[in-house]
Amino acid sequence: MVLKAGARLRAAVVGTGLIGGSVLLRLHAAGVDVTGWDPDEQTRRQARLAGVPTAERLADAVAGRDVVFLAGPLPTLPATLVEVAAATTEDCLLTDVGSTKAELAAFAAAQGLTSRFVPGHPMAGTDRAGLAAALPELFTGAAWVLCPAPDGLVAFRRLVTLVTDVFAARVVPMAADRHDAVVALASHLPHLLAGALAGAAHRSPLRDAVLTLAAGSFRDGTRVAGTPPHRTGNMLRGNRDQVLAALAQVTEFLDELAGALRCDDADALTARYAEAGAARAELAGRRYEEQVRSFPAGAEPAEVAWLYDVGAAGGHLTGCRVVAGTVSYLADLPSA
Amino acid sequence: MVLKAGARLRAAVVGTGLIGGSVLLRLHAAGVDVTGWDPDEQTRRQARLAGVPTAERLADAVAGRDVVFLAGPLPTLPATLVEVAAATTEDCLLTDVGSTKAELAAFAAAQGLTSRFVPGHPMAGTDRAGLAAALPELFTGAAWVLCPAPDGLVAFRRLVTLVTDVFAARVVPMAADRHDAVVALASHLPHLLAGALAGAAHRSPLRDAVLTLAAGSFRDGTRVAGTPPHRTGNMLRGNRDQVLAALAQVTEFLDELAGALRCDDADALTARYAEAGAARAELAGRRYEEQVRSFPAGAEPAEVAWLYDVGAAGGHLTGCRVVAGTVSYLADLPSA
Known part of the structure; x- marks a missing residue:
């Protein structure tokens, strides 16, 4: 899995409980160069025992990464976002897995992070908690909401590719408040x-x-x-x-x-x-029809409008490619 | 399976949808001489195709039987009870599988049927309906409420033996209104x-x-x-x-x-x-302790009181035997 031609993807996961841990295990299993970090020392040890690279300090986990997944308890996410943003460069993609989106999206916008932070929510889980309950296949076939912002489309597209290709999830595009x-x-x-x-x-x-x-x-x-x-x-x-x-x-x-x-x-x-x-x-028994939709550079407002329509109609994205400035989405839309 | 020493049990099931059909299939699989009947002609044909004896008329299905299970839609049960009682003799045990009990129990009492009608409710089901959805193992391990009346204990005991031995269900004894x-x-x-x-x-x-x-x-x-x-x-x-x-x-x-x-x-x-x-x-994770409890002839009030206590405490019966007038129950009671 590469996000940049020719280079192996470098990822980090901050907060490795049930959801973050499952993201970590899946990325690791897919051959991504991934490092985890968790505030809990025992969780870090557990991850190392499972053979997954884990840093002792958050800054070491995220430095030089192409993409960072933010997990952990919902109320901690704003502070984590600020800390991770400060420890990474402008071209490092950020996303989260929290179960609500509007507050964090507004916070990220106020921090000027919209161009590289994509609010996310994989709709999977169990009634258990912690890394011990994490499963690399937890998101296979699951809905995974990603919130495209008009000025964050480059980051959104990269994440759609990552989530569909590595996690085999169905990406549901949706505005944060609609989510x-x-x-x-x-x-x-x-x-x-x-x-x-x-x-x-x-x-x-x-x-x-x-x-x-x-x-x-x-x-x-x-x-x-x-x-x-x-x-x-x-x-x-x-x-x-x-x-x-x-x-x-x-x-x-x-x-x-x-x-x-x-x-x-x-x-x-x-x-x-x-x-x-x-x-x-x-x-x-919902049935879907596959649709391919492309947008040339400069058509971003139409792209966002279409993405919102896909989510509102009960559809999802199964892939995304950008070739010579034109983005193409593969979507499943409910049959009429 | 015998209810009377030396004779093979003769049973009937009236109404062979999801629940009644599952009772029918289980009795048949257990080697009981059982006949089914359903008001729907196609259901009767389906049962015959499955190799289960089925009568064309209700009276033929229940005549000469030791026990009859009444199933079918809840509002039809009072009329079915009257019809089946009239077509059987005093020593024919009657029970039902309806999901509520007080109304039918009161109706049966008014009809003078308490000594041979035991209100019942197996707590199993699926979101499907009809004989095609019936499963002989539907009740294995399930709770099966039976309502002991002070003047219906002989019938109750026989049914406890039948339900635990043939259906491998847990019998929960409970008054009809408590149920x-x-x-x-x-x-x-x-x-x-x-x-x-x-x-x-x-x-x-x-x-x-x-x-x-x-x-x-x-x-x-x-x-x-x-x-x-x-x-x-x-x-x-x-x-x-x-x-x-x-x-x-x-x-x-x-x-x-x-x-x-x-x-x-x-x-x-x-x-x-x-x-x-x-x-x-x-x-x-509820844990149980096994208890054996016996009542000599003449201790019926104590027997009913103990049975109600078992149900109220979250316990259930796993067997019943009557030897020389003394009844012995095997019960599982939640550990303190």
Whole structure:
């Protein structure tokens, strides 16, 4: 994997827990010259034991690198971004893997980093934490959001190539604030509802029996309530307004279901579940059509507009090449 | 498998969709003399094609049987119970597999059937429907609620033996109304929340992108929203008051989570998720201690009280034998 013709890619990963660690392991397995760093000394030792190069100091890990992935707890990312930016040169590409994007994107813009920082969010994870739970194949086939800024397209294109080629992920292009509204429904509300269900069961006087009768629906519906509480809290707090807005939408639908039940209105209940089932059916069997789209130099506004359209339509990018100033994307778009 | 010494068990299953069909296939595989019947002609043909004896008329399926399992849509069960009771003799054991129990138990009592009808509910299923989705191993290791009535203990004991020995299920003894309160949290609320989440996503202007970014949390949290809408509606309507009461508990916890988020109270959020996580941890790793408990003839009130205690404590029965009038249960009880 090369980002610059003729040279082996030099990468670094800062923060090597579950997600950062999986990025590190995948880059290493793909033959990229990659170094990891984590504030936790034991995690650094663990990485070395796994045979992955690890620096003792953050500055040593990132110096001279072509690309740096920022991971670790969400609230630490702004400070990490400043530190990494200061320890690298202008041509070093920066990206992160945090679960919310608008705040960090605005912070990066205020720091004048838009041309080389591309906000990112791979939509994968497990309910475990730490490097020991990291998996090099965690992102294979997963959606990986990257946020293209009009003045950051060169960096965005390079990252699309890297993420599709090395991680075999589907790149979903999306503006940072749009991302946050979408993940509020796609990820944060599931965490909120799982917490409410598991928490209510825990407090119930019927708790012991409830856990005995918990079959597939309860187990699946509460799975993410088992994720580390701090991580879930950080994620929700990092996207507060969007989460509360999405909660209002879910509560509205829940009220309709409860209302239909209260009136014993079988038709209304069935109709609501038919709506819900339609989303499930599409999740199970969405079909895509492949599209190639090219933009010559100077067409950046059209390029960004098209990228946003791809994300809004439920599509994703599977590749990106730049030849003689013209960029070509390979995209999968949902069939009409 | 014999229920009466020296004679091969003769069973019938009325209604051979997903659950009834799985009961039928398991009994047949275990060498029980079993006949199925379903009101749908195509389902009967399907069963015959699978090599399972099937009668053309309900009365022919159940005549002369030792035990009849009643399955099929929840609202049809009272009428089926009356029809099957009329077509069988007093010594024919009856049970059902419906997802709520109080209404049917009260109906059976009013019909004077308590001595031979044992309300039941195997806690297994899939989001598919019909005999084609049935699996003989569906209940292996699953919780299977049976409701012992003080004047129905003989029937209850015989069914415990059958369900543990033939289906390898864990029998959870529970009063019918207690069962309904427990499944409201363990099963019906997960269906309600899954419907609200999938329905809100379906209606959102961000729908297409939400489905693209739907990773594990959304997929797991909405899985049961894909079950046939009528079946879910029947289940919820059959347990309306308990479902609405459980919804109030879940909503209260959800309000606490939302309140902590609104105030950006990290400690409160973490504390709530620690509560939720405790339920998940127990779900993953509950330990049991085996207990043998015997009751001589005449100790029926103590027997029923102990059975209810086993269910309330989160325990289950793994076997039952009656020797010279003394009943012995093998039970697994959660370790203190």
